[in-house]
């Protein structure tokens with residue numbers, strides 16, 4: 001809920017008035033979950049909305065205590081998290097997975113506005129429990145057990161009112177709360193339509209994670225998959241029920257929870273739920289009546305998998321969204337009909353097996369990672385691993401252990417048997433270092449040594465392990481400028497700067513029409529009927545300036561495919577009013593004149609406290625606000 005023109009004190013007054021039961025008539029009412037949470041924050045947790053404290057972030061050993069018990073679950077969830085990240089990253093969202101204590105155990109998202117995000121606590125290890133942070137997406141979802149959208153002034157603490165969070169709970173097979181899936185942004189627009197779309201993506205990814213985990217956890221049981229009709233069996237499953245050999249229900253998925261709302265099915269005999277028994281259900285599909293109703297379900301039985309191959313972690317689970325393509329696009333398809341891309345591909349093909357490091361530039365979403373993988377697939381290393389790591393997405397404290405691994409007992413809290421880092425995982429294949437410009441200097445020094453000596457010594461280890469790698473790096477930062485400012489080591493830059501490729505932004509590509517057709521083809525893969533674009537919708541796509549590049553194009557097309565009716569995508573189906581992505585081409589502050597920079601520097605030095613900054617300049621607060629407005633200087637939490 002937005003409180004237009006709210007200030008911190010308006011916000012606090014509004015919360016207190018609601019808790020006291022005396023809301024101002026002009027104050028928009030918070031919706032039920034938020035109102036309940038505000039009351040809990042004040043009356044139960046005794047929190048103060050005005051408190052300003054740093055985000056509560058666990059130390060690496062503390063974080064490991066939360067990650068290790070759910071390591072297997074995380075492995076099954078990762079594919080869906082990456083899919084969600086691919087859908088939303090161009091719109092400025094980060095994807096977080098929190099455990100049931102509210103601790104962020106996984107995060108995906110490159111952070112063009114790192115400082116602000118970090119301050120907002122959107123990092124691994126950050127604790128978002130409601131009793132610490134007040135009303136917030138993760139904490140309130142976990143406290144209420146409900147999906148929530150917490151937009152800006154819905155938050156309890158003033159310091160979180162810049163955030164917009166869409167969150168869905170993830171439940172296990174017996175209804176236990178496992179985690180909360182969150183997407184958060186500091187730049188989300190107020191538009192209800194856009195936020196509903198984002199919320200839909202989050203709900204769909206949460207159901208996908210639940211179903212993947214459900215199938216993994218119930219692999220030793222029979223699983224009944226219920227579909228509305230025999231034609232839908234095996235294509236779209238409405239509910240899944242796991243049953244033990246005695247015919248007792250031992251697990252249900254989210255679809256079954258919804259279908260049998262209010263009924264606790266765990267421990268109930270199958271024939272009390274459906275008019276059938278395991279003996280009567282053959283391996284094929286049977287039409288069965290739901291007990292006590294006239295409703296019939298087409299049921300297919302999955303026998304226990306214990307004796308069979310375990311389901312692949314990558315196996316796609318049911319989703320309301322169209323299946324995403326799993327194939328990796330080869331170089332020629334990525335190049336399409338664009339002469340600049342075709343020239344890049346010709347050059348790459350000449351050098352593909354020379355192991356010359358490749359440094360890729362290009363704005364976010366131009367396809368750098370897709371291109372790196374295609375180079376790997378076209379090389380003699382294709383059968384060996386391709387391992388990618390996003391240097392911006394890892395906290396500084398973890399990046400070295402992720403990359404180089406660590407030896408047995410290297411530090412307190414380390415896994416007893418040590419850990420193979422990404423470099424060793426990529427041995428013989430290709431290592432893709434995304435956002436290399438965000439690599440901390442200490443890790444740069446270590447990486448330089450590894451590349452020079454072609455061997456790695458895990459942290460805390462004393463034995464060098466030989467390594468054979470092709471390294472491809474990408475960055476949307478100007479690396480030369482980082483070298484000049486001392487933030488990036490010159491010697492590492494020269495070592496990585498073998499072959500230089502800059503991918504063109506979508507707005508400059510001459511094959512936009514072909515890219516639109518491919519996006520439509522990829523986003524409708526597996527669908528019975530492929531929606532068509534009206535000529536007007538096609539022109540709109542061709543003329544848009546695509547700040548989020550191909551990733552945004554794919555997201556927009558995907559949303560249109562889900563939302564369109566009667567097989568035609570019209571202009572209204574294209575969610576193009578997305579916020580501009582704060583990437584390489586869009587400065588964080590609209591004003592870059594010297595006065596704006598001076599004001600920003602002063603405000604930053606006073607932690608954006610306008611009163612303190614005004615005092616140091618010997619002007620009134622109102623004068624400083626007027627100057628900020630004149631030069632377009634906006635406090636980070638209001639961007």
Ligand SMILES: Nc1ncnc2c1ncn2[C@@H]1O[C@H](COP(=O)(O)OP(=O)(O)OP(=O)(O)O)[C@@H](O)[C@H]1O
Nearest residue numbers: 086333334363364365366367368369370518550551
């Ligand atoms: N030519 C193409 N045709 C269709 N889809 C593409 C093409 N190029 C890239 N994509 C898709 O666009 C999305 C973004 O690509 P990718 O992640 O490689 O971009 P990136 O430049 O590495 O982004 P970032 O800088 O944010 O890491 C991916 O889903 C990718 O599969």
